[in-house]
Amino acid sequence: MPDQEAGDNAPVDPDLMDKVVGLCKRRGFVFQSAEIYGGFRSTYDYGPLGVNLLRNVKNAWWEAMVQRRDDVVGLDAAILSPPAVWEASGHLSNFTDPLVDCRQCHQRWRQDKIDGVCPNCGSTEFTEARAFNLMFKTHAGPLEDEGAVAYLRPETAQGMFINFANVLQTTRKKPPFGIAQVGKSFRNEITPQNFVFRTREFEQMEMEYFVPPEQADHWFEYWLGERFAWYLSLGIPESHLRLRHHQADELSHYSVATADVEFLFPWGWDELEGIANRTDFDLKAHSAASGERLEYYDQPSGERYVPYVIEPAAGATRTMMAFMLAAYGEDEVGGETRTVLRLHPRLAPYQVAVLPLSKKETLEPVARQVLTSLQPHFMCDYDVTQSIGKRYRRQDEVGTPWCVTVDFDTLDDGAVTVRDRDSTEQVRVPINGLVDELRRRMDRA
Ligand code: ATP
Numbered sequence: 001m002p003d004q005e006a007g008d009n010a011p012v013d014p015d016l017m018d019k020v021v022g023l024c025k026r027r028g029f030v031f032q033s034a035e036i037y038g039g040f041r042s043t044y045d046y047g048p049l050g051v052n053l054l055r056n057v058k059n060a061w062w063e064a065m066v067q068r069r070d071d072v073v074g075l076d077a078a079i080l081s082p083p084a085v086w087e088a089s090g091h092l093s094n095f096t097d098p099l100v101d102c103r104q105c106h107q108r109w110r111q112d113k114i115d116g117v118c119p120n121c122g123s124t125e126f127t128e129a130r131a132f133n134l135m136f137k138t139h140a141g142p143l144e145d146e147g148a149v150a151y152l153r154p155e156t157a158q159g160m161f162i163n164f165a166n167v168l169q170t171t172r173k174k175p176p177f178g179i180a181q182v183g184k185s186f187r188n189e190i191t192p193q194n195f196v197f198r199t200r201e202f203e204q205m206e207m208e209y210f211v212p213p214e215q216a217d218h219w220f221e222y223w224l225g226e227r228f229a230w231y232l233s234l235g236i237p238e239s240h241l242r243l244r245h246h247q248a249d250e251l252s253h254y255s256v257a258t259a260d261v262e263f264l265f266p267w268g269w270d271e272l273e274g275i276a277n278r279t280d281f282d283l284k285a286h287s288a289a290s291g292e293r294l295e296y297y298d299q300p301s302g303e304r305y306v307p308y309v310i311e312p313a314a315g316a317t318r319t320m321m322a323f324m325l326a327a328y329g330e331d332e333v334g335g336e337t338r339t340v341l342r343l344h345p346r347l348a349p350y351q352v353a354v355l356p357l358s359k360k361e362t363l364e365p366v367a368r369q370v371l372t373s374l375q376p377h378f379m380c381d382y383d384v385t386q387s388i389g390k391r392y393r394r395q396d397e398v399g400t401p402w403c404v405t406v407d408f409d410t411l412d413d414g415a416v417t418v419r420d421r422d423s424t425e426q427v428r429v430p431i432n433g434l435v436d437e438l439r440r441r442m443d444r445a
Pocket of ligand 1: 155187189196197198199200201202203204271272273274313314315316317318319
C-alpha cells in the first residue's frame with residue numbers, strides 16, 4: 001500500500017505554475033474560453049495540442065479501467081437530466097458549499113477554503129455561511145416553468161446508478177463488476193481557481209464498482225492500490241503523489257470511507273481523484289424513488305441483495321494539468337537552456353515529428369512518404385519551418401518524444417535520424433524498420 005506521507009518534502013519551483021500556464025497558451029494547449037469577447041471566467045477551450053493530450057489521458061484511463069478488464073463495461077449517459085435523479089441522489093439538498101461574503105470588500109468565498117481571512121482584502125469579518133447548491137439549473141423545452149426544470153449533471157456517477165438494471169440485464173455481469181464513464185460535468189463553483197484545476201465545466205473519469213456488501217472493504221483497498229499505480233505508470237513521480245484518508249467529518253453524505261489521491265501542486269497537496277465506498281446508498285435511493293428494483297439476483301443460490309459501490313472518481317482536465325506540471329523541466333543542451341515536457345510517450349500530444357532537414361524540393365517527397373507511413377500508427381507533426389535546432393526545441397517544449405529527421409543522406413541510404421527528446425541521443429534507422437523501432441520504444445516506455 002502506498003505511503004500516505006510520501007513526498008512531504010519534495011521541492012516546488014515557485015514559478016512552475018506561471019511557466020506551465022504560459023506554455024499552455026503559447027503553444028495551443030489551453031485557451032481562455034470566449035477570449036475575443038474578453039473571456040468567460042472559469043471555462044477553457046482545449047487547443048490543437050491540449051485536445052490530443054486530454055484525449056490521451058482519457059484513453060489511458062479507459063484502457064486501464066475498461067479495455068484491459070473483463071469485469072468493467074462502459075457507458076455514455078446524458079448530461080441533461082430531470083430533477084427526480086438529483087432529488088433521489090441527495091444532490092438537491094446536499095450538494096452545497098458554504099458560502100460567505102466578506103463584509104469589507106463584498107467578495108464571495110467558499111468558507112472551507114479561506115481559513116477565516118479574505119484572500120482579497122485580508123478582512124476577517126464575514127456574513128453567516130449559507131448553503132449554496134452547485135448544480136446548474138436550466139429548462140428543457142419551450143416553457144420556462146417548474147415542470148420543465150432540468151439540471152446539468154455535477155458528476156457522471158448517477159448515470160451509472162440509474163442504468164444499473166439496464167447494464168445488468170444486457171451484459172449479464174455479476175458482482176463484482178463495474179460501469180465506467182468519461183464525460184463532462186458542471187458545477188457552479190463559488191471560487192474557480194488555479195487555471196483548469198477547478199472550473200465550472202470540466203471532464204471526469206468515473207467508475208462505479210458493484211460488489212457484495214461483505215467484500216466492500218477489500219475492494220476499496222484494491223482500488224486505492226490500482227488507481228495510485230496508474231498515475232505512477234504514466235510518469236507522475238512518487239515524490240509528488242500521496243493518498244490521504246478522509247476524516248469522518250469530511251465524508252460526503254453517501255460515503256462511509258473515502259481516500260484522495262493527491263498530487264503536489266505548486267500551491268501544495270491537492271486532490272486528483274477521490275476513491276469512495278458509497279455503500280448501497282445510491283441504488284437504494286433510486287430504487288425507493290423510482291419504484292424499480294435495483295438489486296442483484298443470483299439465480300443459482302436464490303440470493304438477492306443490493307450491491308455496495310466502490311467509486312474511483314478522477315478529473316480528466318485536472319489530471320491533464322498534473323501530468324503537465326510533473327513533466328515540465330528546463331535543462332541545458334549544447335550550452336543552451338531548453339524547456340522540455342517529459343510527458344509519457346502515450347500522453348504526448350504528438351508521438352513523432354517528421355522534420356525534413358531543409359526546404360529543398362528533393363527532400364520533401366521522401367519526408368512526406370515517411371510521414372504517411374507513420375500516421376496510421378502515431379499522432380505525428382510535420383514541420384519545415386526554421387532551423388533544425390529550433391524545430392527540436394519546439395518539439396521538446398510540447399513533449400514530442402521522437403523527432404525523425406530526413407536529410408540528404410536519406411536519398412542514398414534510405415535511413416533517417418531518430419532523436420530522443422530526453423537523452424537528445426540520435427541514431428540512424430532504416431525507413432523500412434522505422435515503425436517497428438518506434439513501436440518498440442513506445443512499448444518500453
Ligand atoms: P473538490 O473538493 O476539489 O471540490 P470534490 O471532492 O468535490 O472536489 P469529487 O466530487 O470527488 O470532487 O469529483 C471527483 C474528481 O472530479 C475530483 O477529484 C476532481 O479531479 C474532479 N473535479 C471535481 N470538481 C472539479 C472542478 N470544479 N474542476 C475540475 N475538476 C473537478
